[in-house]
Amino acid sequence: MSTDNHHHSHHFDSAEHEYATSKEGIWLFLTSEILMFGGLFVGYIIYSNIYPQVFQEGAKHLDWRLGALNTIVLLTSSLTMVLGIHYSQHNDRKKAVFNLAVTILCGAIFMLVKYFEYTHKIHEGLLPGKWYHGPVPEGISNIGLYYSFYFMMTGLHGIHVLAGMGLILWVLLRAQKGEFNSHYYTPVEGVGLFWHLVDLIWIFLFPLLYLVG
C-alpha cells in the first residue's frame, strides 16, 4: 500500500500495519462498552423476572411508536455513516461530508425524540427509585425500580449518541479539509465502528424496553 499521502508513525512497519493496529484498539474499546452495557442488560433481565408486574406496569407508559421511530432514525444514521466511510475511501470529499452531516442530523433527531420522551416522563412523575411519584396501581409498589433501569440504560446510551455526534463532527471537519483519501481514512473508520456499536445497543434496547416489557 502506498504511503504517499500519509506518513505512518515510526513504531509501525507500514501504514497498513498502523491501520490494522488502530482498528484492533477500537475493537478492544468496544469490548469494554459491551461489558458495561451487558451488566445493565443482565440486571434488567434478572429483576424483570423477579418482579414481572413492576416491569410490565412500568413499560406501559412507554410509547413503542417513538421507540420504533428512533430505531429507524439510528439505522438510517448507520447507513449514512457507512456511506461517509465509503466516499472517504473513494476520495469523494463532498459526498463524504454530506453523509457525515446527515449522520449527525440523525443523531440530533434521535436525541430530540428522547428529549420529548424524558420531559413527558418527568412531567408525569415517572422517575427512578424514590423519586417516582406517578400512578401506583393496586398491589404494585416500587415501579421506580423499572424507571431506574429505563433512565440508566437509555441515559447511558444517549450519552454515547452525543459523544458519537461530537466524534463524527470531528471527522467531518477533517474530511472537509481533505485529510482523508483511499490511503488514509483510519479516523472515519474508527468513529464509524463506535457509531455502529451505539446503533447495535439500541437494536437490543428497543425490544427490551418498548416491546417485551
Place this chain on the structure above:
Amino acid sequence: MGQNGEHHAISLNTHLKVFAALIGFTLLTVATAKGMDFGSFNWVVAFTIATAKAFLVMAYFMHLKYDEKIFKAIIALSFFFVFLLFIFCVGDLATRIVQTSTL
C-alpha cells in the same frame, strides 16, 4: 486484508440491501410484538429478530465478515463474558433459599 494490503470495499448495493433488511426486521419485530401473541415466547421472538439485526450490522456495516479474524474473536469473547455474568447470576439466584422481599 492485512498481508496483501487490500481493504475489502463492500459495494453500495450490498449496504443498501442490508439497510433494507434492517428496516424490514424492525417492522417485523413491531408487527410480531404488537399484532401477535406468542405468550411467554414473545421475548424469544423479539430477541431472535434483534440478534439477526445485530449480526447484519456487525457483518456488513462493521465489516467483520471481511476483516481479520482477531476482531471476530475479540467481539465473540466480550459477548461470551456477558453470557458468563448472566449464567453465574442466574445460577446464584436459582439456588438460593427463598426469602420474602418487601420490595
